Amino acid sequence: MxxxxxxxxxxxxxxxxxxxxxxxxxxxxxxxxxxxxxxxxxxASANYDEHNFAPRPTDFDREDIPKNILIGSYIGGMSHLRPALEISKILSERGYNVAMVSPGNFTQPNYPFVKHFSTGPKHNPRDMPDIYHELFVEEYSFFKALSQQTVSNSKYLNRLETYMKAASEFKPDLFLCDHFLNEACYDTAWKLKKPSIGISSELTPRLYSPYKSDPAFGCHANMENESFFERFRCAIITPIRIIYSSRKYMTELNEIRATVGIAPTSNSIERIKDTFFFADTFFGFETPSHLPPLVQEIGPVMQDEYEPITPTFSSFLAKHKRTMLVSFGTHVYITPKNIGILLQSFIEAIDRKVIDGIIWSLVQISDDDFPSTISLSDGSTILTDEILNNQNPHIHVSEYVPQFALLNHTNVKLFLSHAGKGSAHEALYTATPTLNLPIAYDQMGNAEALEATGVALTLSKLNLQVEDIISKIEKLQTDELIQINARRMQVLARINSKRKQRAADMVEFLLLASQLASENDDDDYETLANLSQIITDDRSNNYFSNSYLNELITPDTRMGFIRGKYLDVFGVLLGGVLIILGSIIWIVWLVASLFVNSVMNLMESLVGSKVKED
Known part of the structure; x- marks a missing residue:
């Protein structure tokens, strides 16, 4: 049982x-x-013995990946070169070779692995007062700055020849081009059928977000709180003006290109529309917007090692617990009038004990820019020679300062800056409140962005006032909310500063993708050593798309504007909704008409019957 x-x-x-x-x-x-x-x-296959776990492989075989990377910049200087150099430093440690084309004589001890090809003397705005004086002294606008394009176009062939000679000698497999006025770099890559990557401190202009603009266009960086008229002007009218104003210079450049067999382009980003674009910025500082996979925000790109504070600066800071660092970068200058106002503000701020020390970097500022004397509010006079000779115990001037190391020092309490992107990043990284005096280019937008994050205040180069400067210096030190925001942004900046590693990874991926798709060999470089050979080269009419990253290109770019934006689908939907609404309205009108007619007929019959009875 x-x-x-x-x-x-x-x-x-x-x-x-x-x-x-x-x-x-x-x-x-x-x-x-x-x-x-x-x-x-x-x-049965599960094994919980921790000693038997196998590590997950994270690296890949680099043996067959091309190894030569060429950096290019029109302006040069660390503000334009640092992002590309820092990425290349990582790649150099992974076994890649790096060369660079830029103006000046590049001798940076942090990048000894770089082979340099010079395009000429170091770029100095002081040498071209007919262009830069108006930009730096008067109110800056993008439309005034277009005159720089004429200068760039006039030097295009010389720079192109330098790139071709560098390519013939170095044989690059990839071009990493600083985006600003650097068409020669993109064109060389196109001519050689090599992949290129654009890199800039700003997001590429092809990313149209109507709620984002730029003070250089006469608009605000963030249009969120603007009136309808301002939003319409900045989203519709201003872009049309930009396109129209730029056509003249692009046509001029295309005519020069035609003389050496380089295909024309309609805009500055056409060569790189299907490849990576690295932006040395980050959301939180930048107004947030949607990005396609090919556009990578990699900022803030910072050096891993910086020059230490020298004994001179260390001694000065030991005696001054509330020091302000003053630096206006290497590419802009301020007027003698504003220099006098700033110097008076510094002296009076020290006298009132708002701060107790000033360290001033005098790059792009000469002794002749200083007035001989400074008159203070109390009627006294100060000789500027005493300050320039560092005889004033509370003000130290120097042509060069270790900026990051000073900002990272406890006794440097605030930073008076031109709001360049590199300086802004260093201030955020060190949680140093910033007093901005923007001069030109992207600096007005950076100043607005810093002020929007609550870590900075802004001055106007057209209306500098002593009392305004002093009051803002005091507020930046005493406002607790500014200190809180500085700490918050510091953490965000430090988290995002790790992304240069990802940028290096993406460079490797593009090198591999191009290697797998390319049929070129090193012999292609031999016929392109000078411009006369470039003109007669048979490949001048060949098409090159620079597209190795189809898996990262969003489908809408291949579908056309109407299909890509699904305007046909939404158009049919809208038409259907309108038809349904129209039908409902027609039926309601028909029913209402029948009802009204019935009532009217009934009333007429009643009235007629009553008349007959009478």
């Missing part, structure tokens, strides 16, 4: 058996036996 047990008894017996397996006769739990008993509920 088979014993039949209820389900509850069966479960009880199973649990009792497991208990007996896991315990000895005295009721003590046996861990090893218990673990083995419970493994009946796990797959």
């Amino acid at each position: 088979i014993l039949k047990l209820r389900p509850s008894y069966r479960i009880f017996l199973i649990l009792l058996g497991i208990h007996l397996l896991c315990n000895d006769l005295f009721g003590n739990y046996n861990l090893q036996v218990g673990v083995k008993a419970w493994t009946i509920f796990n797959p």
